Amino acid sequence: MKLPPVEYEAPTTVAEALGLLTEHQDEASVLAGGQSLIPLLALRLARPAMLVDINGLRELSGMSLTGGWLAVGAMTREYIAEESPVVAESVPLLAAALPLIGHEAIRSRGTIGGSLAHGDPAAELPAVALALDAEFVVRSQSGERIIPAAEWFEGYLTTSRRPDELLVEVRFPRAGPGTGVAFLEVARRHGDFAIVGLAASLTLADGLIGDARLALAGVSDIPVRAVDAEHLLFGQRPSDDLFEEAARRVAAVIDPPADLHGSSEYRRKLAATLVRRGLQAAAADAGERR
Numbered sequence: 401m402k403l404p405p406v407e408y409e410a411p412t413t414v415a416e417a418l419g420l421l422t423e424h425q426d427e428a429s430v431l432a433g434g435q436s437l438i439p440l441l442a443l444r445l446a447r448p449a450m451l452v453d454i455n456g457l458r459e460l461s462g463m464s465l466t467g468g469w470l471a472v473g474a475m476t477r478e479y480i481a482e483e484s485p486v487v488a489e490s491v492p493l494l495a496a497a498l499p500l501i502g503h504e505a506i507r508s509r510g511t512i513g514g515s516l517a518h519g520d521p522a523a524e525l526p527a528v529a530l531a532l533d534a535e536f537v538v539r540s541q542s543g544e545r546i547i548p549a550a551e552w553f554e555g556y557l558t559t560s561r562r563p564d565e566l567l568v569e570v571r572f573p574r575a576g577p578g579t580g581v582a583f584l585e586v587a588r589r590h591g592d593f594a595i596v597g598l599a600a601s602l603t604l605a606d607g608l609i610g611d612a613r614l615a616l617a618g619v620s621d622i623p624v625r626a627v628d629a630e631h632l633l634f635g636q637r638p639s640d641d642l643f644e645e646a647a648r649r650v651a652a653v654i655d656p657p658a659d660l661h662g663s664s665e666y667r668r669k670l671a672a673t674l675v676r677r678g679l680q681a682a683a684a685d686a687g688e689r690r
């Protein structure tokens with residue numbers, strides 16, 4: 401399907417982009433890699449009056465390590481982050497999730513900021529950001545705000561970004577020593593969105609779990625953090641029984657939606673299985689990285 405008629409602006413500076421967003425508010429949509437927005441336009445599921453194409457804003461691309469954080473510019477393409485040894489070393493959970501996003505052609509255009517601004521609850525990066533307590537840096541003409549991941553995802557494809565704000569950077573905390581990770585998902589075909597996905601990170605110290613992070617994709621209208629299970633794991637020695645109990649706790653608290661890909665009960669069982677297997681994989685990974 402062809403796109404509906406839409407005005408198009410391609411600013412060359414962030415200031416210019418912010419001016420357009422301030423002027424047009426929710427009549428404007430930011431165009432990054434276009435991998436989600438263009439299909440939405442083609443299907444008439446989004447009808448902005450104007451596209452603000454930010455592909456010319458070079459200052460929004462690139463990654464840097466600052467203090468305990470990996471700062472990723474919003475326009476950094478998914479494949480650039482996927483191939484980066486810095487990402488693999490500093491935020492291994494992000495590195496584990498990136499290759500599962502769609503296909504190579506999609507990741508070559510799709511951006512880290514685009515995926516997180518889109519906020520699809522079945523997508524990989526929102527679960528990673530939530531699990532790791534990433535920070536979202538948004539800018540408007542009135543200044544900058546830093547929004548914690550727990551406050552970023554507000555509803556289905558809805559974030560706490562205001563229409564006059566541009567997501568400029570996402571900060572992921574660097575993994576500490578003894579951290580093992582796993583990103584597991586079940587999808588109908590390779591490259592499809594996950595039916596259920598799991599981001600898992602465990603940090604071991606002296607054989608005990610010092611930090612546990614679990615976030616699920618595909619079980620609600622936003623990514624879901626499994627706080628109960630994380631509390632159970634904290635301070636414990638990794639074991640199959642412990643991971644089984646964590647999986648039970650997750651299954652007990654989630655209320656997944658049903659659709660043509662699976663019933664609510666199917667998703668619940670899938671989530672429990674992924675939690676058990678994800679924790680085993682993360683614990684094994686932590687052992688290897690020590």
Ligand SMILES: Cc1cc2nc3c(=O)[nH]c(=O)nc-3n(C[C@H](O)[C@H](O)[C@H](O)COP(=O)(O)OP(=O)(O)OC[C@H]3O[C@@H](n4cnc5c(N)ncnc54)[C@H](O)[C@@H]3O)c2cc1C
Pocket residue numbers: 429430431432433434435436437438439454474475500501502503506509510511512513514515517518520522523524525561565566567568591592593594
């Ligand atoms: C066939 C197919 C399969 C896919 N499979 C997956 C998958 O398995 N997992 C997955 O996670 N994704 C998948 N995707 C989506 C892909 O990852 C997209 O790249 C991503 O969701 C959006 O990134 P983008 O840069 O293309 O953003 P765009 O499509 O350009 O924008 C997406 C939304 O975010 C907003 N936006 C973008 N950047 C900013 C910014 N800097 N500030 C404010 N708002 C912004 C836009 O206005 C729009 O609302 C798939 C896409 C396709 C076409």
